[in-house]
Amino acid sequence: MTDEKAGGTAAIAATLAGLQNSRLGTITQQVTIKILQLLGGILAWELLVQGLDVDPRIVPGPAEVLQSLWALTISGILIGAIWITMQETVIGFVIGAVLGIGLAVILSEVPVLKAILQPYIVALQAVPKVAVAPLFLIWFGFGMESKIALVISILFFPVLVNTMAGLESTSEEQMELMKAYRATRWQTLLRVKAYVALPFVFAAFEVSLVLALTAAVVAELLGSGTLVGLGTLIKIYDARMNSAGIFAVLIVLSVLGVALHAIVVAASRHFLSWSRPV
Amino acid sequence: MNMQFSQAAGLPTSSKASPIHVSALTKVFRTRTGDEVMALADTTFKIAGGEFVSIVGPSGCGKSTVMRIIAGLIDASKGAVLLGKDVVTAPSPEIGIAFQKAVLLPWLTVARNIALPAELEGRKSEAEIAARVEQLLAMVRLTGVGQRYPGELSGGMQQRVSIARALMTEPSVLLMDEPFGALDALTREHMHDELLAIWEYSHPTVVFITHDIAEAVYLSDRVLVMAARPGRVVADIRIDLPRPRQADIRGEARFARLGAEIRALIPH
Ligand SMILES: Nc1ncnc2c1ncn2[C@@H]1O[C@H](COP(=O)(O)OP(=O)(O)OP(=O)(O)O)[C@@H](O)[C@H]1O
Ligand SMILES: [Mg+2]
Numbered sequence: 001m002t003d004e005k006a007g008g009t010a011a012i013a014a015t016l017a018g019l020q021n022s023r024l025g026t027i028t029q030q031v032t033i034k035i036l037q038l039l040g041g042i043l044a045w046e047l048l049v050q051g052l053d054v055d056p057r058i059v060p061g062p063a064e065v066l067q068s069l070w071a072l073t074i075s076g077i078l079i080g081a082i083w084i085t086m087q088e089t090v091i092g093f094v095i096g097a098v099l100g101i102g103l104a105v106i107l108s109e110v111p112v113l114k115a116i117l118q119p120y121i122v123a124l125q126a127v128p129k130v131a132v133a134p135l136f137l138i139w140f141g142f143g144m145e146s147k148i149a150l151v152i153s154i155l156f157f158p159v160l161v162n163t164m165a166g167l168e169s170t171s172e173e174q175m176e177l178m179k180a181y182r183a184t185r186w187q188t189l190l191r192v193k194a195y196v197a198l199p200f201v202f203a204a205f206e207v208s209l210v211l212a213l214t215a216a217v218v219a220e221l222l223g224s225g226t227l228v229g230l231g232t233l234i235k236i237y238d239a240r241m242n243s244a245g246i247f248a249v250l251i252v253l254s255v256l257g258v259a260l261h262a263i264v265v266a267a268s269r270h271f272l273s274w275s276r277p278v
Numbered sequence: 279m280n281m282q283f284s285q286a287a288g289l290p291t292s293s294k295a296s297p298i299h300v301s302a303l304t305k306v307f308r309t310r311t312g313d314e315v316m317a318l319a320d321t322t323f324k325i326a327g328g329e330f331v332s333i334v335g336p337s338g339c340g341k342s343t344v345m346r347i348i349a350g351l352i353d354a355s356k357g358a359v360l361l362g363k364d365v366v367t368a369p370s371p372e373i374g375i376a377f378q379k380a381v382l383l384p385w386l387t388v389a390r391n392i393a394l395p396a397e398l399e400g401r402k403s404e405a406e407i408a409a410r411v412e413q414l415l416a417m418v419r420l421t422g423v424g425q426r427y428p429g430e431l432s433g434g435m436q437q438r439v440s441i442a443r444a445l446m447t448e449p450s451v452l453l454m455d456e457p458f459g460a461l462d463a464l465t466r467e468h469m470h471d472e473l474l475a476i477w478e479y480s481h482p483t484v485v486f487i488t489h490d491i492a493e494a495v496y497l498s499d500r501v502l503v504m505a506a507r508p509g510r511v512v513a514d515i516r517i518d519l520p521r522p523r524q525a526d527i528r529g530e531a532r533f534a535r536l537g538a539e540i541r542a543l544i545p546h
Contacts, residue, residue, distance in 0.1 A: 173381045176351055180375045181395045182368075191398075195385040274385045274427050 060244035069248040077228070078252065084229035086256070088144055088216040092151025093209060099152065100159030101201065105189070108167040125157045129215070133222050142225035150219040155208045159201065166200025167193045199275060202268035209260045217253065230256075295450040295483040296362035296372060298325040298348060303357035305343050305509075317343040319508030320357070325500075327362075328481035332494035333502045336546060340509025341487045342378055345453050348485065349375050361451065371399065374449030374482075376457045380436040382428035388439050389415070389424035395446045414442035417472050419465070433460045441469070445476065452484045458493065467525065470496055478522055491544075495536045496523060505545045513543040 042062045048054075049061040056064060072078040107114040133150050140146035170192055178188045220231025228236075230249050237245035305318040317340045325331045333341050346352045348359050350369040359366040361373075374395070382391045392411050396402045402410070415421050418438035428436055437460045444452065458466045474497065477484060488494050494501045495517055503513040517536060519527055527533050 171381075173377065173379060174383070176346075177377070177381050178398075179351055180349055180369050180373070181398045182371060183398045187398055191394075192383065195383070274429065 057241055057243060060247055064244040065247040065251070068242075068244040069251065072233075072245070072248055077233070081228055081230045081233050081249075082252065082256070084144070084227050085213070085216050085220070085231065088147040088219070088229065089151060089209075089213045089260070091144075092148040092216065093155060093212045095148065096152040096155030096208075096212070097159050097205070100156045100204075101163050104160050104163035104167060104197075108164055108193075109185070109189070114164075121157070121160070125161070129153045130218055133219055136219070137223045142223050144227060147216050147219040147224075147229070151212045151215045154211050154215040158208045158211075159204045162200045162204035163197055166197030169200070170196045199268075199272055202264065202272065205264045206261065206268065209264050210257045213253070213257055213260060295327045295481055297327040297329075297360075298451070298483060298485065299360040300324070300344065300348065301358050301360065303344070303347060303359065304355045305340070305347065305352075306355045316508040318347075318354075319510050321504075321510050322357075323502055323511050323514065325483055325485065327483055329500065330477055330484040330486065330498050331500045331502060332486045332488055332498040333504060334488060334491060334494050334540065334544060335504030335509075336506050336544065337489075339504040339506035341504060342455055343509065344504075345375075345455055345485060345487060349373055349453055370451070371447075372449060373451045373453060374444040374447060375452075376441050376444035376454045378455040378459075378487075380428075380433075380440040382436055382439055382443075384428050387425050387427060388420065388431070391428065391439055392424075392442045392446055394443060399447060410446065411442075414445055417445075418442045419468065434462065434465065437461065438465075438469070448480065450480070450482050452482045452486075454484070455487045456489065457486075459489070466493070471525070473497065474523055491537050491540050492528065492533075495519075495533060495540070496528060501540055503540060503543045512545070513540075515540055515543070 045062050049056070049059060060068075069078075107117065129150065132153060133146075136146040136149040136153075140149050174192050174196070175188070178192055183191070216229065217231035217234070220229045221235055224232045224235075230253055233249050234246050237243070237249070300321060300323050303318050303321045304316070307315045307317055309315060321340070321344065333344065335341055343352075347354050348361070348366065350366045350373075361370055364370075382388075383394070386394070389408075389411050390397075392414055393407045396407050396410070411424065412421075415424055418441055420435060420438055420442070423431070423435070428439065431439065437457065441454070441457050444454065444457075458469050461469060470493065476482070484497075486494070486497060491501075498517050501515045501517060502511050503515070504510065505512045515536065519533065519536075
């Protein structure tokens with residue numbers, strides 16, 4: 001009994017040691033490299049600011065920015081702002097993706113409709129969406145709706161166009177196979193076209209999720225009410241000439257952008273595992 | 279018995295499977311540059327219900343085109359195909375088809391690829407489908423591979439998966455376009471005997487396209503020889519070797535003679 005236990009413990013210890021040597025070892029190494037990179041960057045930043053004797057109201061040093069970031073965090077303002085901006089981004093992303101994919105499916109299944117709408121799509125796609133943002137403020141007010149509207153409008157077209165291209169990229173052989181086995185239109189859509197389109201859809205997501213975050217911030221910069229998102233924070237600090245605060249928010253935005261991108265990449269790895277050559 | 283009688287008479291065994299009547303079939307393709315290619319010109323032949331017929335001929339003579347018209351996948355320019363009593367206008371549920379390329383869906387496991395025709399049809403229960411898939415995997419010597427993805431298989435393995443898929447719904451008409459082209463000699467001979475066992479068991483009507491003359495002789499009741507430009511049938515050779523076929527027949531003089539006769543008829 002005790003022998004067995006001892007054997008088990010030894011085995012676990014051996015496994016752990018093995019992990020440490022292989023996977024854990026490389027992870028530790030990578031983390032160390034990342035930390036050194038970060039510290040190096042901060043050091044270079046500090047040296048540049050001091051060496052060039054830059055006015056801290058124009059380009060603040062890392063100490064001031066970190067201080068600002070700390071103050072924002074403990075006051076709870078930062079979390080609140082992240083929550084607002086992420087809501088706008090994610091809700092806009094989901095609605096835009098659903099609308100884009102939905103319309104792509106309808107248009108690719110009904111060629112007549114596609115022929116009729118194609119010129120409008122091309123024209124609307126060419127409009128710089130940010131230029132429409134003031135209109136969204138007029139239509140939807142200063143609340144979250146106008147921000148979500150801008151996010152949707154930025155995302156919608158890349159998703160629509162990519163999904164349509166994806167749905168049409170089935171091979172003739174695949175379509176012949178489905179025809180030979182008398183698949184219905186619905187079966188062909190769900191069992192072939194959807195999968196063929198998936199890599200295209202994820203490619204659109206990868207590009208447009210970071211754009212969606214940008215759109216939410218831009219919309220906040222253009223006008224916001226009582227809700228304070230990250231863009232609104234920047235505007236407030238701008239009015240106070242507090243560039244350390246602006247830098248702090250920019251750092252947070254960049255971390256959020258990287259995190260969103262990583263989520264899409266992970267999802268696409270998961271759902272497209274079959275398409276990776278082994 | 280009935281079977282012995284028909285064998286003695288050298289006739290195809292009677293079967294409930296539909297006969298195929300290809301009647302004055304012409305197919306003209308228009309290429310992207312606007313040229314016309316006559317893939318088939320006034321081609322006529324009959325295949326009795328339950329008969330095993332191979333088609334041989336040089337590359338580009340229209341073998342795949344004939345098969346796709348019989349399958350209802352493309353229209354003829356002129357003429358018609360009768361499957362049983364019906365003119366073929368669209369794919370029929372009687373037909374199982376193995377294409378020249380494997381055409382597997384890379385996002386489905388091997389098992390789901392094989393099950394596809396039955397899943398689309400929606401008549402068999404999940405348990406029935408699973409059991410049939412196992413049976414077919416064993417038949418094509420891929421037991422244990424069911425949960426892998428097509429991208430993880432060799433070309434020959436993929437081709438065997440596509441053959442299993444063609445047999446999924448127990449079709450009474452089997453169309454096969456160079457199904458064993460990517461297989462090594464030993465696997466190929468194993469597949470010959472498996473295919474013949476299926477044929478002896480349920481007597482489907484088989485149209486079997488191949489470039490391998492020995493394969494055509496070993497499997498078939500009749501071999502049709504096609505020529506190109508324009509595509510047409512130029513000879514119809516009856517293979518009166520006894521059934522069930524045994525592997526050692528490949529060494530016999532009459533087997534070699536039939537092969538030589540067909541080889542001489544293929545234009546090159
Ligand atoms: N979709 C198409 N468009 C234009 N021409 C075609 C098309 N399909 C086939 N052809 C032409 O028709 C002719 C017959 O083609 P088919 O594929 O039936 O030949 P095959 O006998 O099966 O040849 P292989 O043994 O090489 O498979 C060829 O000349 C080919 O170029
Ligand atoms: Mg061919």
